[in-house]
Amino acid sequence: MGRPRTAIGTFGEFTYITAPNGRIKARVRFRDDDGQLRLVQATGDTRKGAERTLKEKLTRRDGFAAGSRDLSADSTFSRLVDVWLADLDLTDKLAPSTRALYERNMRQLVMPAFENYTLREIDVRKVDQFIKRLASSKSYSTAKQARTVLSLALGLAVRYGALKENPVRGIARMHKPASQAMALTIDEVDAIRTAVRSWRREGGLSGPKPDGQLEQIIEVMLGTSARIGEVLALRKCDVDVTKTPATVRICGTIISPAGRPTYRQHHPKTEKSTRVVSVPSFTAEVLRQRLVVVAHEPPEHLLFFTRNLTPLTTNNVRRRLRTILAEAGISGVTPHAFRRTVATVLDRASGPDLAAELLGHTSSKITKAHYIQPDEEVDPVTAEILESLAPKQAEQ
Template sequence: MSPRPPLPLGTWGKISRKKHPNGRWRATTRYRDTDGITRTAEAWGTSGAAAERTLVTSFQDRRAPISSEISRTTRLSELSDLWFEEIENNGRAGRRTIDGYRDTYRRVIEPALAGLRLHELSTGRIDRFLKNVAADHPATARHSKIVLTGMIGLALRHDAVRSNPVRDVGPIKIARKDVKALSVEDVQKLRTVIDEWQKDPTHQGRPRAADLLDVLDIFLATGARIGEVLAIRWQDVDLQAEPPTITISGTVVMEKGRGAYRQDHPKTKAGFRTMKVPPFAVQTLQRRYSAERPKPEDMLFPSSTGTVRSPHNFRRQWRDARAGSPYEWVTPHVFRKSVATLINQEYSSRQAAAQLGHSGTAITEKHYIAKATESPDLTATLQQFGDESPLGPDHLSM
């Protein structure tokens, strides 16, 4: 005989009643709890029926689900409010990331899907939506997929849906662009372009326009992100160390209604790092320190009013400085790629990843290291295949 199947979760077996000498009735049964364990349950009453009603009532209270604002009839617009509230409070996403999610939702997802209820968000419907977006803007489609995955993941955790329909949509292909980096020779030519721009009388006197070359030196000396470079304080610089160092301990972020401010931690956990500074950048730091005699809490590259410098403002100044030159394509992020590429050529991608503050080499190799267009000179190594040929040296000259 096959064993008796267990009770379904949250159910009970036959209820027994028994009158005790004191005149009260006791109702008992076996109840399979939500943890899967079957336990004996009991309740007392003035009659058998009363004891059974009390027992059944206790089961109903025991089975009552935790109240949730999310159900299968919740609209995506309502779910989005709850999801944004959650990620704002859990601290797992930075300000810039959350603002990006909000922007994608408002521009792309909300007009198309906000009125749909959760049970209407099928894999097919979401797949068609993402493919329509990807036809013109594949990167936006991929970002939309990330946002929808997070939102419906919240509904899944509240048992409002059985599975996340976004997980099974078709892949969104983005044409991979070759990493473009500056060579050492390119950097020298670019320095000349920026220097001539700074010396042009029409540009002199512009707020912070005279220090673009200094910022460039720190970009090239560290490979740090623009927000990280603009967040460096003098207390993060140790000119007494041998060699001198810069510690990346924060980043500048932009927030609506607040503007630019210094966030007291980098973009990622691996981004907190101390880097040794090469001599050319040490000279820049020493010159600036001698000229400014700053306080430890002062910014290395402040705004014109001495506050945190906005990355947006710096990018605008940088565009002005390189306009009309062969280097109009160069953005601040290109310096990060150039540093990674040079370190990889001289050492390895592991050292490049450490310099950039990546936790591993995969992102560094895929997005930051320019692939060589000419293979290195490995002739001495490959010559080993021809040395001491069993057919004799004459064979090698055939």
């Protein structure tokens, strides 16, 4: 045998020995999960072949293949993504919809740009240019979503020692385009009500008539500020119309996972946004109507549901609303527009703190930035105050 030669490999210091027949034996001391150092070796026709076989052998050792200890600076980004997704499932702290969104954004937005790179090749410059191109060709929102999942995955690589630092943290700050929340006016709300109430109600049309749930859902959104998924998740037991004003407990949302049935999640978008809200009389009247429909159903029964008694999906409600309003010549209105309208009305009457409380926000900062339409009108009392600057009457 030839003299042993050494090199630093992914798993530590490899030793290479050439046998009389010309084959190469690669060896390394590997610390197993029990903390013991053991000699592991593999043979190949070439040094690279022996090393590759040795690495494969190491990754098959108990407790190693299912983990992430095989991540290194030489691992591909695709390998990191597999480990990252498995880690998300292991921690199980994300809502199914968020988990699905993360994977979709990773595979559709990020993977095409980085899948062929090793981790050591992904630096600040590459990430910075990628995010800027995405913001320019797509949108700020798309670039921000890509940055989020890329940072999470590379952060995992840092935690497992494959990278020394997360290159996403070094990129240029993203600048959100100037925009402002737009609320609906009272006239616009009434026009929407009229369009939904009259849609397909005229005689002579084939097919079943609308069941009236969409207009009722709109009244509940306007009276509670709840998200569309939260409204569709309301149950019989969440409503109390025996008191004045009537109350609604918002404590769930509707989830539609890809490839699985739609179901009710037992908390809203965030755990902290569970709340009990008092509703105006027009919303209370709609809730009474729904309670009559489910009068003989158990307390956990949903107030809004399909003809098959399954949960309504948020996408179907959005699609139906969009179709109706398009036929009425109304554009740019989504279910979230009602939430912004409620926030703006409350802000005008009592300030952003009350609006934030009703919307289930932990801070009015989010409410003011994304939900309240800015008020351009200055308090008219300024005119009275400035009267003191009027020119004095000339003496006769």
